[in-house]
Amino acid sequence: MVDVVALGEPLIQFNSFTLGPLRFVNYFEKHIAGSELNFCIAVIRNHLSCGLIARVGNDEFGRNIIEYSRSQGVDVSQIKIDDSFTGIYFVQRGYPIPLKSELIYYRKGSAGSKLSPEDVNEDYVRTAKLVHSTGITLAISESAKDAVFKAFELAKMRSFDTNIRPKLWTPEKARETILKLLGKYDIEVLITDPDDTKILLGITDPDEAYRKYKELGVKTLLYKLGAKGAVVFKDNLKAFKEAYKVPVEDPTGAGDAMAGTFISLYLQGKDLEYALHHGIVASTLVVMVRGDNEMTPTTEDAERFLKEF
Numbered sequence: 001m002v003d004v005v006a007l008g009e010p011l012i013q014f015n016s017f018t019l020g021p022l023r024f025v026n027y028f029e030k031h032i033a034g035s036e037l038n039f040c041i042a043v044i045r046n047h048l049s050c051g052l053i054a055r056v057g058n059d060e061f062g063r064n065i066i067e068y069s070r071s072q073g074v075d076v077s078q079i080k081i082d083d084s085f086t087g088i089y090f091v092q093r094g095y096p097i098p099l100k101s102e103l104i105y106y107r108k109g110s111a112g113s114k115l116s117p118e119d120v121n122e123d124y125v126r127t128a129k130l131v132h133s134t135g136i137t138l139a140i141s142e143s144a145k146d147a148v149f150k151a152f153e154l155a156k157m158r159s160f161d162t163n164i165r166p167k168l169w170t171p172e173k174a175r176e177t178i179l180k181l182l183g184k185y186d187i188e189v190l191i192t193d194p195d196d197t198k199i200l201l202g203i204t205d206p207d208e209a210y211r212k213y214k215e216l217g218v219k220t221l222l223y224k225l226g227a228k229g230a231v232v233f234k235d236n237l238k239a240f241k242e243a244y245k246v247p248v249e250d251p252t253g254a255g256d257a258m259a260g261t262f263i264s265l266y267l268q269g270k271d272l273e274y275a276l277h278h279g280i281v282a283s284t285l286v287v288m289v290r291g292d293n294e295m296t297p298t299t300e301d302a303e304r305f306l307k308e309f
Contacts, residue, residue: 001127002075003048003267007120007151008036008137009112009144010054010069010079012061012088015250015290019094022104028090032068033292034112035134035163038253041293042260042282044073048267050260051075051128053119053151057086057111072293078121082111091252091290099248105167107140116143117150129267130188131155132259135196138177139168145177152185159263161191161255164199171199179216186217189266191259193224206231207238220272222262222279224255230283232262232276239273244284244309253292254283261296278302 011034017027040050052074056062058081065086070076087107094100107113115137125131133148152158160181164174178200182190190213194204201212206223210233213221220234229243262279266272281302285295297305 001124002051003129004040004043004050004132004263005053005125005128005151006036006040006050006132007053007115007148008034008133009087009107009110009115009140010034010037010052010056010065011107011112012064012086013091013292014088015091016093021095022090022092029290031291031294032065033253035136035161035256036132037069037074038256038293038296039132039161039260040069040074041072042257042296043264045296045298046261046264046278047299048264049073049075051078051124053078053115053121053147055080055082055111055115055119057081058083059086061086061088062111078119078124080119082114084109084111084114086110087112091250093250099251101250101252103167103252113140113144115141115147117146120147120150120154122154125151125154126156128156130157130159130263132159132161132263134161134163135174135178136163136165136168138181139165139174149181149184152181157188158185159189159191159259160187161259162196162200163255164196175200182213182216182218187219189220189222189263190218191222191224191255193226206233220266222259222276224258230258230276230280232272234272237272239276241273241276241280243280246284246288248287250290251287254286256292257282257286257296261302265299277306281305
């Protein structure tokens with residue numbers, strides 16, 4: 001059994017080797033990614049165990065995901081092999097907005113989207129300290145959404161990253177589904193940002209957002225502010241950490257690294273500022289390279305970063 005369980009779709013990422021529209025890109029790097037898998041790796045780098053409930057295709061990419069995940073310490077015992085294909089996506093970098101990336105998905109009908117309540121091992125989930133998922137998993141299919149609701153019903157504690165992807169569902173559907181989830185279950189840690197909160201609550205101010213989310217049963221709010229940093233709220237405590245200014249190669253995966261790092265340390269009893277500072281370090285390092293999780297630091301390496309800066 002593991003400390004943390006995540007539910008979601010692992011994917012193959014093809015990251016453009018050069019900046020600009022994909023029609024002019026000739027070379028791509030292959031990486032293993034997916035929000036919940038990135039999250040798991042961050043949890044593990046900070047010394048808790050984590051398992052992923054997922055499906056991958058019966059193909060070379062599915063085997064690649066399982067082998068890579070296992071090599072990073074992720075418990076893959078709950079990843080099923082499905083006859084459908086493994087989902088992929090392409091990363092277009094620096095166009096049309098500099099320092100931003102656009103994701104182009106090829107995942108509709110994928111093995112990962114066929115995640116269902118029958119994939120949720122009740123004993124596996126009940127024994128974990130915390131269960132995590134994201135708005136992405138709610139969006140990819142009705143069966144995946146139902147799997148998240150089942151796992152959250154069984155969980156001792158829950159964390160959730162809103163991660164609203166307009167290419168996967170409409171803002172109206174996102175708001176309806178996520179607010180239903182938040183209304184049904186207490187959330188130990190909610191990870192979100194101004195864009196998603198605008199969709200969900202019609203507001204963007206962090207303090208106002210915390211008051212609203214707290215009314216919905218959120219205990220701790222990790223509010224990502226992009227290049228400005230992040231702020232965390234719990235009870236009467238509030239901590240802000242400014243982002244570090246570094247060269248940005250690809251911001252994809254930075255939020256997952258921050259979330260997994262923060263929650264791993266939070267579960268180990270570290271104070272909010274400590275966990276937040278390490279989360280900011282993780283997101284800082286991830287944006288500097290192509291690939292979502294290779295640069296996610298261990299606790300010790302984050303300490304070295306903080307001593308230097």
